[in-house]
Amino acid sequence: MSDRSHHGPVTAGVVTAVVGSSSSFVVVLAGLTAVGASPAQAASGLLTLFVTQGLAMLWLSVRHRSPVVVAWSTPGAALLASMSGVAGGWSTAVAAFGVTGLLIVLTAVIPRLGDLVAAIPASLAQGMLAGVLLPLCLAPVTALASAPLAVGPVVLAWLLLLPVSRRWAVPAALGAALVVVLVTGGGAVAGPDLVPALTWTVPHLTVEGVVAISVPLYVVTMASQNVPDVAVLTAHGYRTPWRESLIVTGLGTTLGAPTGGHAINLAAISAALAAGPDAGPDPRRRWIAAVTAAVTMLTLGAASGALTTLVQAAPDGVMQAAAGLALLGALAGSLLAALSDPLEREAAVVTMLVAASGVVVLGVGAAFWALAAGLVLRCVMRRARSHGLAAMSPERRVTGRSGIEKRPAPHGP
Incomplete structure (x- = not known):
């Protein structure tokens, strides 16, 4: 059975919002909880993300008549979920979220900052992301x-749907998890009120919070979400309003931080649902899919309290398993990108292992140290290769150790 079909832009927009949110809201709640959010604060954060991404998507898609899809940073939420708390607690975390948004805005305003981010090797950024995702995908x-007995139905639902429709496999697993919660009667954990409400937290800015949360959250959001979106839209014949999108999503992140939103960004995978043929045969009307997705996201925000309560009431392991299944595709993609260059593999693997270790040094989490370790090893390896090549005679540089001449590849057609 084919996983592709042609829908109108309205249907495609609803599918984009439902699939995108249902596949990852558990990861978002896990991330917010890991850095100190209470159930009420986590529900507030989820509501904030629904609202800020919906409003940002409405602005960009209507203004540019283009299917610009905005989403919360799922890799960023996974990064938070890999942490075992943060020095200073939840107030420090929300301050770090705000700094992340400012960094995204500055990337649009100061081209040199964007160049600095681009200078981070993709293999190391993806290796860091793979290390963050690996423990979560083991769940x-x-x-x-x-x-x-509790987790089996979740995995089985995913397994049965995956060969038929990759798009709906994770939502099916989540649906099975919610059924398990209802059947078992839930746990004894009290969740927030079913009516969603925003909970304000006074931010407490610290250097440790910026280094441990803001910097890696900014890097994974840019490298894994914002940059790939440009490629997706370009492949479907659209031009991304790059600077304006960064300003809008960066401001949305900063304004939403005190009520718990960790980061919003240009969507990557779900962008293809609104920009591709599934959104209708006429490319000029596919921007309606993004508008519909935005309205759907704003509507789904009303369920943020109920969703948080269900997650809190789930038996141990059930929601963690659903979150791990939701991140398998991201793990596969990050591993492929991290290991694609043979000359970068050692540095990428070290970056991944340090990130997966979960170590905390000087109050700073593993994601930062992973990137630092990868950059150091990459520099050492490049210098060693450079010195080794310089020590060779000109003849050996051309022929190599075997003595067989290696001709450079032609540069022209």
């Missing part, structure tokens, strides 16, 4: 072994 395995 379905460990949870299934420890609680097979």
Whole structure:
């Protein structure tokens, strides 16, 4: 059975919003909780993300008549979920979210900052992301072994849908998880009110929070979300309003930080749903899909309290398994990108391992140290290769160790 079909822009917009949010809201709640949010604060953060991304998407898509899709940073939420708290607690985390938004705005205003981000090797950025995702993607395995009756239906639903429709496999697993919660009667954890409400937190800015959260959150959001979106829209014949999109999403992130929103950005995977043929045969009308997705996101925000309550009430391992399944595709993509260059593999693997270790040094989490370790090893390896090449005679540089001449590849057609 094919996973592709042609829909009108309205239907495609609803699918974009439902699939995008249902596949990752568990990851968002896990990330916010990991850095100190209470259930009420996590629900407020989820509501904030629904609202800020919906408003940003409305502005960009209507203004430019282009299917510009905005989403919350799922890799960023995974990064937060990999942390075991942050020095200073939740108030420090929300301050760091705000700084992340300012960095995104500055990227649009100061081209040199964008050049600095571009200078970070993609292999290391993706290696850091892979290390962050790896422990989370192990959750379905460990949870299934420890609680097979509760987690089994979640994994089975995903397994049955995956060959038929990759798009709906993760929502199906989430649906199975919610059924498990209802059947088991939930846990004893009290969730927030079902009516969503915003909870304000006074930000507390610290150097540790900026280094541990803001910098890696900014890097993974730019490298894994904003930059790929440009490629997706370009492939479908659209031009991304790059600077304006960064300003809008950066301001949305900063304004939403005190109520718990960690980061919004240009969408990557879900952008293809609104920009591709599924959104209708006429490319000039596909911007309606983004508008519909925005309205759907704003509507789904009303369920943020109920969703948080269900996650809080789930038996141990059930929602963690659903979150891990949702991140498998991102893990596969980051591993492929990290290891694609043979000359960068050692540095990329070291970056991944340090990120996966979860170590905290001087109050700073593993993601920062992973990037630092990868950059150091990359510099050492490049210098060693450079010195080794300089030490060769001109003849050996051309022929190599085998003595067979290696001709450079032609540069022209």
